[in-house]
Amino acid sequence: MFVPELPEVEVVRRGLAENVEGRGVTAVEVHHTRAVRRHLAGPADFVGRLEGRRLVAAWRRGKYLWLELDGGSDAVLAHLGMSGQLLVQPAGVPDGAHLRVRLRLDDGNELRFVDQRTFGGLSVEELVGGAPGAPSVPAPVAHIARDPFDPEYELESAVAAIRRRTTGLKRALLDQTVVSGIGNIYADEALWQARLHWARPTATLDRPAARRVLTAAAAVMVRALGEGGTSFDSLYVDVNGRSGYFDRSLAVYGRAGEPCPRCGSPVRRDSFMNRSSFSCPRCQPLPRRPHW
Numbered sequence: 001m002f003v004p005e006l007p008e009v010e011v012v013r014r015g016l017a018e019n020v021e022g023r024g025v026t027a028v029e030v031h032h033t034r035a036v037r038r039h040l041a042g043p044a045d046f047v048g049r050l051e052g053r054r055l056v057a058a059w060r061r062g063k064y065l066w067l068e069l070d071g072g073s074d075a076v077l078a079h080l081g082m083s084g085q086l087l088v089q090p091a092g093v094p095d096g097a098h099l100r101v102r103l104r105l106d107d108g109n110e111l112r113f114v115d116q117r118t119f120g121g122l123s124v125e126e127l128v129g130g131a132p133g134a135p136s137v138p139a140p141v142a143h144i145a146r147d148p149f150d151p152e153y154e155l156e157s158a159v160a161a162i163r164r165r166t167t168g169l170k171r172a173l174l175d176q177t178v179v180s181g182i183g184n185i186y187a188d189e190a191l192w193q194a195r196l197h198w199a200r201p202t203a204t205l206d207r208p209a210a211r212r213v214l215t216a217a218a219a220v221m222v223r224a225l226g227e228g229g230t231s232f233d234s235l236y237v238d239v240n241g242r243s244g245y246f247d248r249s250l251a252v253y254g255r256a257g258e259p260c261p262r263c264g265s266p267v268r269r270d271s272f273m274n275r276s277s278f279s280c281p282r283c284q285p286l287p288r289r290p291h292w
């Protein structure tokens with residue numbers, strides 16, 4: 001199971017910024033109502049709110065992505081879920097089997113939301129916030145913490161937020177209200193970089209250790225972004241249908257039994273929240289009182 005993480009979503013955002021910013025929406029088709037279920041006023045309202053509008057900017061916070069609409073008071077919010085794709089394709093390209101929503105654009109291209117498993121979807125949301133100097137965000141995104149790619153992200157606030165939690169370190173890293181955008185893959189890579197066990201209780205984490213793991217998470221995500229993201233799953237693609245190749249650079253994630261790149265010990269896989277945690281048993285020893 002592969003869930004897109006921050007670098008993968010940022011790759012999609014950049015593609016949207018290049019390919020659809022400034023374009024007018026001439027027509028909208030909803031092919032599967034489940035894909036717009038988060039738009040509570042229903043599919044007809046979704047279509048009515050979009051037709052004739054202009055897509056002015058592509059934004060992201062954590063793994064949430066939205067296209068601001070002209071007027072600046074609302075936006076199309078995309079949830080990619082586990083298999084959602086936003087593709088920009090010329091109108092003549094045949095539809096795939098899992099096309100859920102089509103936005104026809106005024107340049108002859110289409111923005112297509114394709115989703116095999118239909119966990120993702122689109123909705124039109126009001127923008128909230130907008131305090132002086134603070135950007136507006138769609139209401140469902142308001143509780144999401146800033147991510148390390150955000151110019152307003154502050155390492156020391158994230159360090160404080162993580163140390164306030166009473167949980168295991170990896171759970172805290174995955175908590176989108178502490179710092180957003182870190183998922184299973186980059187959490188494991190950051191913990192390995194920082195030589196910290198995933199079940200380390202956050203209460204025992206000193207400030208330098210918290211800084212180390214958060215800095216490592218940001219660094220590994222920046223490197224992943226430079227390589228187009230990580231893709232274990234052919235479903236994850238950029239707006240042009242290409243997948244990234246950062247998975248070749250991962251130190252421990254998905255490498256159970258292979259040698260740790262630092263010390264050569266075989267990488268260990270533990271079960272964690274119905275998924276897996278990969279770590280080095282020597283570089284990341286089990287803490288005395290683990291918080292599973």
Ligand SMILES: [Zn+2]
Nearest residue numbers: 260263280283
């Ligand atoms: Zn090691």
